[in-house]
Amino acid sequence: MTQDHIVLSPYEMPDRWYNILPDLPRPLPPPMDPKSGPSRMEMLPQVFSGKVLEHEMCTDRYVKIPKEVRELYIQAGRPRPLIRARRLEKKLNTPAKMYYKAEFYSPTGSHKVNTAIPQAYFAKQQGLERMTTETGAGQWGTALAYACSLVGIDITVYWVRAASSWKLGRRNFMQMYGAEVYDSPSDRTEIGQRLLQEDPNHEGSLGIAISEALEDAVSDEKAVYSLGSVLNHVLLHQTIIGLETKKQFEIAEDHPDIVISCLGGGSNFGGLAIPFAGDMINNGNDTKFIAAQSEAAPNLNGTYEYDFGDYAEQTPLLKMYTLGHQCVMPSIKADGLRYHGAAPIISALRNEGLVDTIIYPRDEEYVFKRAEMFVQREGFLPAPESAYSIAAAIDEARGCRDRNEEKTIVFNVSGHGFMDMDGYRDILGLGQSNSSAST
Numbered sequence: 001m002t003q004d005h006i007v008l009s010p011y012e013m014p015d016r017w018y019n020i021l022p023d024l025p026r027p028l029p030p031p032m033d034p035k036s037g038p039s040r041m042e043m044l045p046q047v048f049s050g051k052v053l054e055h056e057m058c059t060d061r062y063v064k065i066p067k068e069v070r071e072l073y074i075q076a077g078r079p080r081p082l083i084r085a086r087r088l089e090k091k092l093n094t095p096a097k098m099y100y101k102a103e104f105y106s107p108t109g110s111h112k113v114n115t116a117i118p119q120a121y122f123a124k125q126q127g128l129e130r131m132t133t134e135t136g137a138g139q140w141g142t143a144l145a146y147a148c149s150l151v152g153i154d155i156t157v158y159w160v161r162a163a164s165s166w167k168l169g170r171r172n173f174m175q176m177y178g179a180e181v182y183d184s185p186s187d188r189t190e191i192g193q194r195l196l197q198e199d200p201n202h203e204g205s206l207g208i209a210i211s212e213a214l215e216d217a218v219s220d221e222k223a224v225y226s227l228g229s230v231l232n233h234v235l236l237h238q239t240i241i242g243l244e245t246k247k248q249f250e251i252a253e254d255h256p257d258i259v260i261s262c263l264g265g266g267s268n269f270g271g272l273a274i275p276f277a278g279d280m281i282n283n284g285n286d287t288k289f290i291a292a293q294s295e296a297a298p299n300l301n302g303t304y305e306y307d308f309g310d311y312a313e314q315t316p317l318l319k320m321y322t323l324g325h326q327c328v329m330p331s332i333k334a335d336g337l338r339y340h341g342a343a344p345i346i347s348a349l350r351n352e353g354l355v356d357t358i359i360y361p362r363d364e365e366y367v368f369k370r371a372e373m374f375v376q377r378e379g380f381l382p383a384p385e386s387a388y389s390i391a392a393a394i395d396e397a398r399g400c401r402d403r404n405e406e407k408t409i410v411f412n413v414s415g416h417g418f419m420d421m422d423g424y425r426d427i428l429g430l431g432q433s434n435s436s437a438s439t
């Protein structure tokens, strides 16, 4: 019998996160204040919990995962399986070996619980009473609402109107966890009021929702803000994905030549890739890293420069590959991939030539067809964002077939798509009943 699911027991779950900062070829350019206006750096302690700031600046190679957080990870179903995609390999007739990490087993539907849990836990530890955040596709808001309900702390979510207006199920899911959810721009903040005055039906953007959540947190000393991607501490927490995967490859007696995931802000890509990238830097083995992106937001092909993280310029400047913080990006079904900048850590790795990208067309048909192939062969319904990771893995495996190369590919399936069927229906033209199904 072949063993295609490589599982770890809770006892085998890594007990520390990996921090790549000390292993980067060059020091990471630090966050900075802009030349004019109030200091954003001085605002940070008001906005983030102490532990989160400590993790953001940390230069230790390993950071211990508190026992309580480990227990919550186990509650959330960690460790997660690494699965050999044997049926997909067969369909593609490729000599490549394909493995995928099953982050779709998350209770809320995405890898984002990996940082939501420690962030909520640290806020509660510090005696805070409420967290504020933004969400785009809705996955981050749900993950943080879940984590807040587990640790017993309130949460306010500002949700980009372009997505909130048609995703009623996600809103209700967050509400079931006890979250207060507002469409963004909202009338609860100054920036929101200003934008609504200009346009009462303003569609919003992630950058605007971040501005609202920040403004809310700054004005309440018992509240703290939380971000679900981009920053160093988020990527640190997400390394649990790659650390588990490394152990699973030891069990499989294999090692990946190609590491793939989709990239919006960089947290699931970084989570999987960073432990392997650290190995490559320290041991010189030859691994290829590929970030799959949408033509709607190809931030890794932007310019490497200091830019704000939000629309209203309330955050410090971060050195990152960016399309510009007020860039208007067309809406896509994989809305979680639509952010103007890539995480500073991933940007630094890209600047060293260690991260490649593949950009898929914005109509999403190419990508979703490959998700369909994955569904038919492997049986799991991916999130629309994860479909990009799958498409890139399939394209690499086909390349291996054409060149007759026996490479090992690992890709992350960052979430499930059970709440995203409307998106698949639109793009794939799925019918209401068999008689009306498109051909």
Ligand SMILES: *Cc1c(COP(=O)(O)O)cnc(C)c1O
Binding pocket: 109, 110, 111, 112, 137, 139, 140, 228, 229, 230, 262, 263, 264, 265, 266, 267, 268, 269, 336, 337, 383, 385, 386, 414, 415, 416
């Ligand atoms: C948010 C999200 C992404 C994109 O964000 P990253 O920080 O780049 O990982 C990808 N997949 C899923 C399922 C998401 O929810």
